[in-house]
Amino acid sequence: MTDVVEPVSAPSPLIQPIVFSTAALPARSQFEAWRNLMSPVIDFDVPDGREGGFPAEQRVWDVGGFALTRARMPADGRLRVWQHIRKNPLDHWCFVLVNDGTGPAVPSSRPEPRQIFFRSLAEPFDGAARDTSVLTLYAPRELFGEGLMGIGRGSGVIADVGLGALLGDYFLNLEKRLPGVGVADLPQVVEATRAMIAACVRPSMERVEVAHDAIVATLMERARVVIRQNLGSVTFGPDRLAQALGVSRSKLYRMFEPFGGVARYVHRQRLVAAHSALSDVANKTPIIQIAEALGFSDASGFSRAFKQEFGHSPSEARLAAVVGAPLPSAMRRAGGDAGADFGEMLRRLCA
Structure with missing residues (x-):
């Protein structure tokens, strides 16, 4: 009798980030390189002048249903301004976590509290900040179906308390864990993230129940x-x-x-x-x-x-x-x- 050897499936390959950095470029070319990188989403500028170089890095995780990015920019105190692209806009939601303690200190009188913003890239928006480290999640509207109906157009702020604070923690935990996630697991990652965002931005008993496992896991991390x-x-x-x-x-x-x-x-x-x-x-x-x-x-x-x-x-x-x-x-x-x-x-x- 011949023994039957069950085939051993190979582990799913891990997803890899796309990394863009201006550090190796000549100082005079760094700002324009960064501006070109961001041009599909925003028109970016520094009113105080572009001289002095702009060493920055963008790390992008393509998760399939959404993209998670970490941008690190110079802690030189210069104000940066941007606006959504007026022509051919992306119909995506953009969730931005700032002041999360992952960047270098910025000269100021006191540290800024953590904040979570969301906005539609299809709507006009002008912003300004001195952030040095920003975590952003880009997701197409269809990812949520009717899950985010009624939150209005334009932009908003998610309070860093209760479910809002859990959403900020979830984004940070997701960034931390993505290097160990296999390609085969991406559909589950997308679904968990979709459920978490819907539950925290537009809370309801049904949405919180759908996001239960993700909420508990985030609470356990905290x-x-x-x-x-x-x-x-x-x-x-x-x-x-x-x-x-x-x-x-x-x-x-x-x-x-x-x-x-x-x-x-x-x-x-x-x-x-x-x-x-x-x-x-x-x-x-x-x-x-x-x-x-x-x-x-x-x-x-x-x-x-x-x-x-x-x-x-x-x-x-x-x-x-x-x-x-x-x-x-x-x-x-x-x-x-x-x-x-x-x-x-x-x-x-x-x-």
Whole structure:
């Protein structure tokens, strides 16, 4: 009898960004090169003069149903103005996230708050700003069908609170995760993004339900950041986390149910941080001080929890790092991890 060998399908190739940079061009040519790049969408200018060079970069992710771009421009404080192209306009929605903390500081009296703008490229629009880093999503109107009906024409601002804040987080998480997304997964990425935008720009119970998985995944990304920032606080718990996320305790518990609950997840993250510190050969801090800095007040309790989680003691982890054979920090977890690949979450949307 001949064994039948099942064919192993090759993994889907990852999508690649298109990168345009003016940095290698002569300074006198940089501004015109950038202006030409943006000419299909906007007429771009610098009223204070184009001299002095314009080193800038545009990174474009072609996702199929939409395009996500990251533009980085000089932090020279010069005002930049633009207007939508009057002839042969693109009938696209344009969602712009600025002041997201990813660019260099711009000379000003105080940092500007994060903002999300949306506008129709088919409508007249004039703008001005000194932004140095801008994340933009371009999507054709037909991507949304009637999902964005009634938001008006021209342009608008999405408040950076509630669902609006989640939309800003989603755009940033999407940018972060796209390098690991396969071409075969792009339809799910498009659908998740479409649902997320519709739910956040024109909220309704039905739209929020459709975008449920994307919303929860975005909340979990934010939760991870908040938890990392509070690992050393012994008073940090579900109440403070729920307040930071703007959700109820019951919703918070449902979110963390696959990870064994909020307290269990925070406890594991503290152990992971301790393992990372002990595996750093440059870190000479005594083990007990590392434990205390991460909210463990009892040395023996910390040691027991550490060994139960990783299968080796804190002192063994430190010794292994010193001799050049660091021990793995793979956690014995049930139900996965909040840092699970974003692409996997997107794949589940259409399962």
